[in-house]
Amino acid sequence: MTLPDDSLITRYLLGELPPDEQNELERRYFAETTLLDRIDAAEDELIDDYVRGGLTAEQRKHFETRFLTPQRVERVRMAEALRRATRPRRNVWMVPLAASLFLALLATVLWPALRAPRRDETPVVEHRPARTTPVVPPPVVNENAPPPPPPAMQIATLVLSPGLTRSDSEVPVLALDSSIDAVRLEAMLQSEASLCDVTLQRIDGPIVWSANGVRVRRAGGEPRLVLTIPRDRFRRGQHLLTVTATDLVADYSFEVR
Amino acid sequence: MSAKFKWVLTEDAFAGLLAWLDADAQTAARKYEHVRCALIRFFETRRCFAPDSLADEVIDRVARRLAEGAEVWASDPYFYFQGVAMRVHQEELRRRRPVEMPFVAAEDAENARRRLECMERCLETLPDRTREMMVNYCTVDKSGKRQQRETMAARLGMSVNSLRIRVHRVREHLERCVTTCLK
Numbered sequence: 001m002t003l004p005d006d007s008l009i010t011r012y013l014l015g016e017l018p019p020d021e022q023n024e025l026e027r028r029y030f031a032e033t034t035l036l037d038r039i040d041a042a043e044d045e046l047i048d049d050y051v052r053g054g055l056t057a058e059q060r061k062h063f064e065t066r067f068l069t070p071q072r073v074e075r076v077r078m079a080e081a082l083r084r085a086t087r088p089r090r091n092v093w094m095v096p097l098a099a100s101l102f103l104a105l106l107a108t109v110l111w112p113a114l115r116a117p118r119r120d121e122t123p124v125v126e127h128r129p130a131r132t133t134p135v136v137p138p139p140v141v142n143e144n145a146p147p148p149p150p151p152a153m154q155i156a157t158l159v160l161s162p163g164l165t166r167s168d169s170e171v172p173v174l175a176l177d178s179s180i181d182a183v184r185l186e187a188m189l190q191s192e193a194s195l196c197d198v199t200l201q202r203i204d205g206p207i208v209w210s211a212n213g214v215r216v217r218r219a220g221g222e223p224r225l226v227l228t229i230p231r232d233r234f235r236r237g238q239h240l241l242t243v244t245a246t247d248l249v250a251d252y253s254f255e256v257r
Numbered sequence: 258m259s260a261k262f263k264w265v266l267t268e269d270a271f272a273g274l275l276a277w278l279d280a281d282a283q284t285a286a287r288k289y290e291h292v293r294c295a296l297i298r299f300f301e302t303r304r305c306f307a308p309d310s311l312a313d314e315v316i317d318r319v320a321r322r323l324a325e326g327a328e329v330w331a332s333d334p335y336f337y338f339q340g341v342a343m344r345v346h347q348e349e350l351r352r353r354r355p356v357e358m359p360f361v362a363a364e365d366a367e368n369a370r371r372r373l374e375c376m377e378r379c380l381e382t383l384p385d386r387t388r389e390m391m392v393n394y395c396t397v398d399k400s401g402k403r404q405q406r407e408t409m410a411a412r413l414g415m416s417v418n419s420l421r422i423r424v425h426r427v428r429e430h431l432e433r434c435v436t437t438c439l440k
Contacts, residue, residue: 012435013302015302026299026302027336027339029295030335030336031335031336035292035293036295036298037422037425039423040422041418041422041424042421048395066304067306072301075432077364077372078376078435081369081376082376082428082431084376086371086380086392086395086396087376087378124308181272197387198384199382199384201382203437206382207382212385212386230320242430244383244384244387244427246414247419248423249387249427249429249430
């Protein structure tokens with residue numbers, strides 16, 4: 001079945017569709033995930049157009065009187081912040097920086113020429129004693145003795161699933177003590193992608209670990225990512241693992257205790 | 258006077274609902290998430306006061322019917338949810354009018370500044386390729402928007418619709434991040 005075009009979805013969002021067409025579109029998006037995703041994306045476009053002044057007078061009126069709700073006002077503010085955060089800026093510091101770089105480059109090119117000895121000059125040869133390195137005898141190794149076993153690495157494992165809860169109160173807990181060397185996170189995915197980018201951060205904090213192009217494992221059922229992360233990247237408190245792929249951006253939060 | 262008790266969704270009823278949606282647990286979980294999102298969209302479009310709560314009310318009613326052993330006749334479970342949603346909406350209209358938003362109240366300058374700072378910080382936390390995609394996507398000018406998005410999608414090896422959906426997912430992530438940052 002073909003998906004409805006953008007203008008129909010925009011009219012739906014602006015409350016401009018007659019009831020029968022509205023019901024038909026709703027009947028379809030209840031049954032088709034793809035269509036619901038399209039409507040979500042079209043809503044972003046509509047909000048962006050409103051923020052950038054790209055709607056007609058009538059659309060603008062319908063946007064403000066039929067589309068906006070308190071939750072959507074918040075999304076409009078987010079869109080405005082995103083627009084400002086991503087717009088190209090005129091960087092006033094670029095001119096002095098460029099001048100400094102040019103001077104540095106000029107000095108690098110010209111300095112050897114200025115320092116090069118003229119043909120009539122006799123080069124000065126310095127005589128320095130050669131440096132000696134003390135010779136350390138190699139340790140005596142008993143080749144017959146078995147090598148000492150490497151210390152066993154203690155790994156804690158946490159499996160993270162896409163949430164089915166209605167609230168954030170049921171956050172998975174990762175209990176760590178000083179004996180743990182690394183953490184193995186298994187994130188279950190709903191994705192067709194073969195590679196993902198991953199970041200780990202503390203809630204409202206900086207990224208503490210990241211990896212690009214991590215291969216998705218599919219053997220034995222659901223696709224999942226398996227990540228082994230050093231223990232020292234974790235602190236007590238809430239953490240957020242973000243997985244991005246071509247068809248997915250998923251957040252997994254968990255608590256470290 | 259008889260006391261009325263609100264029915265609460267039990268673990269068994271929830272499991273029954275998931276089993277009704279699909280025999281496979283993972284598929285059922287995905288269908289459940291989809292139904293809930295569709296219900297929220299349904300109530301949002303009708304400018305209801307609390308779309309999330311109303312969506313949960315619909316799910317609870319369907320789960321209850323199933324738990325009580327009622328036979329649910331619908332060619333597709335989704336249509337049954339839609340029917341219940343229409344009834345819940347009618348009841349909601351009798352309880353209160355749709356939300357009225359005659360204008361967008363401008364955000365005060367201090368809040369807008371903090372929100373921008375948070376957005377910049379949240380953008381910084383994205384992987385490089387994702388951040389670059391967002392910046393390119395958001396900075397297209399209106400006149401060449403279609404052409405630029407087609408070029409961008411081709412470069413990323415996806416359709417324009419897939420690109421838009423991917424950008425939507427990143428925006429959702431950014432909005433959650435900014436909301437946390439503002440707290």
